[in-house]
Amino acid sequence: MKKEEWMAPVMRSYHPQPTPPMLVNEVARLFQARMRMYDLEGVMAQDSARLIMRALIHADGCSQLDLVRQTHLKPPTVSVTLRRMETEGLVRREQNEQDLRAVRVFLTEEGKAHNRQVRDRLHALDAVLMQGFSKEETETLRQLLERMRDNILSPHPENNS
Numbered sequence: 170m171k172k173e174e175w176m177a178p179v180m181r182s183y184h185p186q187p188t189p190p191m192l193v194n195e196v197a198r199l200f201q202a203r204m205r206m207y208d209l210e211g212v213m214a215q216d217s218a219r220l221i222m223r224a225l226i227h228a229d230g231c232s233q234l235d236l237v238r239q240t241h242l243k244p245p246t247v248s249v250t251l252r253r254m255e256t257e258g259l260v261r262r263e264q265n266e267q268d269l270r271a272v273r274v275f276l277t278e279e280g281k282a283h284n285r286q287v288r289d290r291l292h293a294l295d296a297v298l299m300q301g302f303s304k305e306e307t308e309t310l311r312q313l314l315e316r317m318r319d320n321i322l323s324p325h326p327e328n329n330s
Contacts, residue, residue: 190317204291211257217247218250220240221236222254224239225275225280226284232273233248233262233271233274258277260276
């Protein structure tokens with residue numbers, strides 16, 4: 170039996186009325202587990218690599234510092250993950266000509282091809298997750314989740330009550 174098949178009943182037995190953040194966490198873990206089924210080997214099996222890949226899709230050629238800010242990962246994690254992604258041919262790094270201390274990161278053709286495959290799987294999984302939701306419900310859910318994200322990213326999340 171797969172983990173997600175037994176996880177939901179276990180969670181319901183411990184928390185018959187889970188809080189919204191508990192449900193967000195559970196859905197996120199199940200979503201990541203489903204996506205990991207496709208990336209079982211190499212650096213792309215790591216959450217950090219997937220976060221970096223997603224950031225590069227939207228800002229190819231950004232600096233490593235920008236990747237740290239966008240992914241909320243620690244600088245050493247970004248550096249080590251990029252090294253592995255570079256070894257596997259997914260990214261290339263170039264010194265910034267204007268600021269020789271900065272390094273810009275680009276997706277390679279292989280990285281872009283990998284991204285297209287991931288994007289197709291994400292769209293398919295998104296469709297499964299959002300079955301039965303109206304456009305209005307989808308937009309409301311998106312807005313609520315963005316507020317949750319903003320709350321936790323605020324400088325003092327414990328004071329947002």
